[in-house]
Amino acid sequence: MERLFNFSLIFQMAAEFLPLVFLFFLKKQINKSLKIFLISSFISSFLLYLTGVFQINNLIIFNAYQGITICTLSIFYFSILKSHLFKIIIVIIFSICFFTLIWELTKTSYLVSTLVVESFCYIIFALLFYIDYINSSKVNNQAKSYILINTSIFIYNCFSVLNNLEIEKLMITNYWFIHNLIDGLLKLLIAIAIWKMPKTYLS
Amino acid sequence: MEDAQNIPFLKVIILVSIIFSLLAIAFYVLFLTFKKRIEREQEALRTAEINFERQISEASIKAEQQERVQIAMDLHDEIGALVTVLKINILNAQNRLNEPDRLFGLLADTSQVIEKTADTIRNISNRISPPTLVKMGIDATLDELVRTINATGKMTINYQSNLSGVRFRLEAELNIYRIIKETINNILKHSHSEKLDIEIKRSNENIKITFNYTGLGLNNAQVEHLLRQEKGNGLKSIQSRINNLRASIRYEVDKKGKAEILIKIPIDEIRN
Structure with a gap:
């Protein structure tokens, strides 16, 4: 079981690195906030792994990663959705999410409610994107890649919304390898989406 | 663990x-x-x-x-x-x-x-191209056309416009003339009407051409249906010219048989 757990961790790290490789080496055109999200996701996973190995308190890294994720994904969805109503919904949801984060940080420093609220928010964001995509008449290649990224976010958050309730207990079990495998697989999906994206146009 | x-x-x-x-x-x-x-x-x-x-x-x-x-x-x-x-x-x-x-x-x-x-x-x-259109413009040409049709006794056309002396691009004027002529032709052939009112109103944004008559008319859906069939070359020709001018055309008919055809042509498309 422990070997499986270690394998899942390495697989997750490698899968998180792959989108960045495609992004920078293949010079793909991608939303800036999504780029920041992917970079921060890889760096935080790497740092969490390192601090875990050396048994250093990594709470601040985890909390910072959550803050960055809330901001970058909200900006990402805000910029790619076409419907004004959906944009307003995103601003409202982001405000709720950010408020929960600040409230929990000042109160306990341990994020539990924030993680659950966050997962719900991302599920709503993803659903809004699907509806927006169906309603929009013009679709470009970039939007087709964003569907895959959106699906990755959607599936991951559907999986993690319940996990987040007991994240502290779950993280110390070997069953956490399921999370790592799913997260890794979904990061591979993001890598495929980036692979399919058009290249950056050089002027 | x-x-x-x-x-x-x-x-x-x-x-x-x-x-x-x-x-x-x-x-x-x-x-x-x-x-x-x-x-x-x-x-x-x-x-x-x-x-x-x-x-x-x-x-x-x-x-x-x-x-x-x-x-x-x-x-x-x-x-x-x-x-x-x-x-x-x-x-x-x-x-x-x-x-x-x-x-x-x-x-x-x-x-x-x-x-x-x-x-x-x-x-x-x-x-081919009415000489009056080149020399005097659309208003005088339509006036001449209406007088010619009225003289035949087939139909009485009452023509009113505020275009007097106004000139547009010759190509556009020819298109408008042909649209109106073809529309009159269609009304003459199919409406069984004896009287037709044509009004042309120019504003800063567009030109509105209205045809009003009582008889057999068509509504938008019927015209759309005819346009998608093999027949109706006259209607297709009108539609093609309307598209050329980036204009719009609306056909309406009520239960009493009062029919109206309204054409709106953006002034920017035909300005000289």
């Missing part, structure tokens, strides 16, 4: 989470199916739209070709015949130089033939 692994609650959470993610995957598959269906429908709609545009364009070309064929036939049958008569008259006149009475009769006949030839040339020229 082993203690924690044995907590059944955590196992349930993981299991439910996996079920949730499977449901998410199922949702995504459903979305993909729905997306493909919508894309297929959009593609079918686009193809139908392209075919419709092509039909209209083909009808317009066909109408122009028919017009050319008609002009060629008129030139051949009418002008050709008249010129032959003139040639025969001149040959006869050459042979009758010593018979002044008969020569005088021949010359009078020739003069009539020349007059008829001039009339025929004028008519053909009018069909």
Whole structure:
């Protein structure tokens, strides 16, 4: 079981690195906030792994990663959705999410409610994107890649919304390898989406 | 770590989470199916739209070709015949130089033939492009057209406009003239109406042309249906010219048989 757990961790790290490789080496055109999200996701996973190995308190890294994720994904969805109503919904949801984060940080420093609220928010964001995509008449290649990224976010958050309730207990079990495998697989999906994206146009 | 692994609650959470993610995957598959269906429908709609545009364009070309064929036939049958008569008259006149009475009769006949030839040339020229349109503009040309139709007694047309003295691009004026002429033609042929009101109003944004009559009329849906059929070349020709001017046309008819055709042409498209 422990070997499986270690394998899942390495697989997750490698899968998180792959989108960045495609992004920078293949010079793909991608939303800036999504780029920041992917970079921060890889760096935080790497740092969490390192601090875990050396048994250093990594709470601040985890909390910072959550803050960055809330901001970058909200900006990402805000910029790619076409419907004004959906944009307003995103601003409202982001405000709720950010408020929960600040409230929990000042109160306990341990994020539990924030993680659950966050997962719900991302599920709503993803659903809004699907509806927006169906309603929009013009679709470009970039939007087709964003569907895959959106699906990755959607599936991951559907999986993690319940996990987040007991994240502290779950993280110390070997069953956490399921999370790592799913997260890794979904990061591979993001890598495929980036692979399919058009290249950056050089002027 | 082993203690924690044995907590059944955590196992349930993981299991439910996996079920949730499977449901998410199922949702995504459903979305993909729905997306493909919508894309297929959009593609079918686009193809139908392209075919419709092509039909209209083909009808317009066909109408122009028919017009050319008609002009060629008129030139051949009418002008050709008249010129032959003139040639025969001149040959006869050459042979009758010593018979002044008969020569005088021949010359009078020739003069009539020349007059008829001039009339025929004028008519053909009018069909290609009315000279009044080039010299005086759309308002005067329409006034002339209405007077000609009223003189036939087939229909009484009441024409009103505030275009007096205003000129637009010649090509646009010709298009407007042909739209109005074809519309009058359609009303004459199909409406069984004896009276027609035509009003042209110019504003800063557009020109509104309204046709009002009581009789057999069409509504938008019926016109749309006719446009998608093989028939209705006149309507297709009108639609093609309307598209050229980036204008709009609306057909309405009420239960009492009061019909209205409203054309709106953006002024920017026709400005000189």
